[in-house]
Amino acid sequence: MEVYYAYNYATAGWMALQSVPLLLFPRMIVTMLSPEVRESTLPNHIALEIYFSRSLGFAVITLGLITVLLTGSIPLQTTFSDTSSNLEDPTAPYALPTLVITTTYHALVSFYCYTMWNDIGNFGFGISCIIGSLLAGSGIWCVLFATSDGRISRKTGADKRTSGFPFKNVEADKRKAGKKRL
Structure with a gap:
């Protein structure tokens, strides 16, 4: 920010x-x-x-x-109230x-x-x-x-909006394979 x-x-x-x-x-x-030199007469x-x-x-x-x-x-405020609830979104x-x-x-x-x-x-x-x-x-x-802010996973800390294209995400594939076995 x-x-x-x-x-x-x-x-x-x-x-x-x-x-x-x-x-x-x-x-x-x-x-x-x-563009030209002139004298203002009026x-x-x-x-x-x-x-x-x-x-x-x-x-x-x-x-x-x-x-x-x-x-x-x-930050502009219309009242003198407590601003601690507005600290999460400063924009x-x-x-x-x-x-x-x-x-x-x-x-x-x-x-x-x-x-x-x-x-x-x-x-x-x-x-x-x-x-x-x-x-x-x-x-x-x-x-x-x-x-x-993105969509950050609480478990892995990675952004959920990412994809494996054009490279493979080997770690994500391992986790998916591990979940399928359970």
Whole structure:
């Protein structure tokens, strides 16, 4: 579960890091991402660019905070009751859907940044592609491996969902043969 919580905090941190320049320096961001050098002559265009940049910054930081809250990384309680009964399942009920949505988000953003990096060659798109791909990969890993406790046998300690394909499980075959004799 440590990878799962690390993924949640890394997602929130990456989104917060992306939103800081949008909130603090919107005119610089718009100027850096513009394909041609231009001078803004109309103050309405500048105000519109600043508005969209800051709105996107607030949306990205909000998405990062919601990710941390909905996945159960920060336990939320509505009452001050005893929480000892909730210690068995530390994840929130919306953990898996939030994990899938943020993983899809990271995959789509990293694909977009990759296409822009190939088209324009901007270093920022390359870094965003690499970090987004790492977060998408760790999100996929969490979806595949960190979302289930498995079905662990109390007698043998092995996972009951495993099969013998493509290799034979000699120990399991011995136990089955021993049970048939009894």
